[in-house]
Amino acid sequence: MPMNERLKLSRNRWILNFGLLLVLVGLIYYGYRNNPAVTLQMCLNAPLRYDQKEIGVGTEAIVVEVLPDGFLLKEMDRTIRVKGNPQNVDQGDFVRMQAIFHKEGYLELKRLHVAKGRRLRIFISILPALLVLFLLFRTYRFDWRRMLFTERT
Amino acid sequence: MMPDLITHFAAAYILKVPSRWSRFRVPFYLGAILPDLLSRPFYILYPPATYTVYSLHTPVVSVIVCFLIAQFFEGEIRSRIRTNFLLGIALHFGLDFLQKHVIVSYYWFFPFSWKTFELGLFWPEDSLRLVPLWISIVFIIEVTGQVKKRIKKTQEN
Numbered sequence A: 001m002p003m004n005e006r007l008k009l010s011r012n013r014w015i016l017n018f019g020l021l022l023v024l025v026g027l028i029y030y031g032y033r034n035n036p037a038v039t040l041q042m043c044l045n046a047p048l049r050y051d052q053k054e055i056g057v058g059t060e061a062i063v064v065e066v067l068p069d070g071f072l073l074k075e076m077d078r079t080i081r082v083k084g085n086p087q088n089v090d091q092g093d094f095v096r097m098q099a100i101f102h103k104e105g106y107l108e109l110k111r112l113h114v115a116k117g118r119r120l121r122i123f124i125s126i127l128p129a130l131l132v133l134f135l136l137f138r139t140y141r142f143d144w145r146r147m148l149f150t151e152r153t
Numbered sequence B: 001m002m003p004d005l006i007t008h009f010a011a012a013y014i015l016k017v018p019s020r021w022s023r024f025r026v027p028f029y030l031g032a033i034l035p036d037l038l039s040r041p042f043y044i045l046y047p048p049a050t051y052t053v054y055s056l057h058t059p060v061v062s063v064i065v066c067f068l069i070a071q072f073f074e075g076e077i078r079s080r081i082r083t084n085f086l087l088g089i090a091l092h093f094g095l096d097f098l099q100k101h102v103i104v105s106y107y108w109f110f111p112f113s114w115k116t117f118e119l120g121l122f123w124p125e126d127s128l129r130l131v132p133l134w135i136s137i138v139f140i141i142e143v144t145g146q147v148k149k150r151i152k153k154t155q156e157n
Helices: A002-033 A040-045 A118-139 B005-015 B021-047 B047-057 B059-070 B077-096 B123-157
Strands: A054-057 A061-069 A072-077 A078-083 A095-102 A106-114 A140-143 A146-153
Touching: A002 B059, A040 A054, A040 A078, A040 A106, A054 A106, A118 A140, A118 B005, A118 B021, A118 B123, A146 B077, B005 B077, B005 B123, B021 B047, B021 B059, B021 B077, B047 B059, B059 B077
Parallel strands: A078 A106
Antiparallel strands: A054 A095, A061 A072, A072 A078, A095 A106, A140 A146
16 A cells, blocks of 8 residues: 555544544533432432432441441441341441431432352452453564554464 | 452453454453543542542543544554453453442432442442462463463474
8 A cells, every 4th residue: 555545544533532532521521411310429419308218328338337226337438327127237248228317317229239249259350351361462563553453463 | 349359350351262353352341341441540549529529430431532642552453452351341341240249339310310320230349259260260361372382383393
């Protein structure tokens, strides 16, 4: 292929890459700004506004203490009391739940799922990620000059 | 919350066993774990990032990322790389769709709708019980494949 044709193709590729990247960043920003979910952090920051609001809690939320009538939950460095049947909850468990927020600073449990084995799931997920990356670089070679993966022969 | 990556990888591996498809198996595997790779590390290591990165685990955004990654492959193989990436991503979301959650799970139609639904057949952690089975199946297929290759090579010589 002639040099000027190759340069044109390469320039078109970078324009397309830039366009895709722009759309990607735009979508991430749109998602961040417009998500309708009410989070526990929002409730704790404005308790009066979200009083009696049913919310979903589960952003790496961990049980820090089990109580006779519920448990203490920690999410993003903030701790809140959860009132309700603690079921099979243990200290250190990851949980996801639906609960009603009360302005007095506690949650009334509606539905709970204890994510037993979450740590193990995260740990074992590292292995296939490394394996696929290994296979990728074993099958393809990255040409830094052209910024392209080429098939290894 | 989604099945572990061993389950996602094993499903992709088993589907790609037929040898005529094996040339582009790596992008298929990568597609099968890509949505989790794009989002999970961020919010596991830094939970406040959850609402910034969750959109990376949606079909539309995954497809855009797939197109972007495919751009970094040679022109002659780019379309096949892209197709295999896309099929891998479809498999990933197919498995995720089978799960159940107590709170909002996946925004399938992001950015057009915030509706969320799933089949609700199993909890994300349930897939852990089958991990030894997946590893055994992948191991058996891989070893059988290697043995067959060696026999073929010996016969050719």
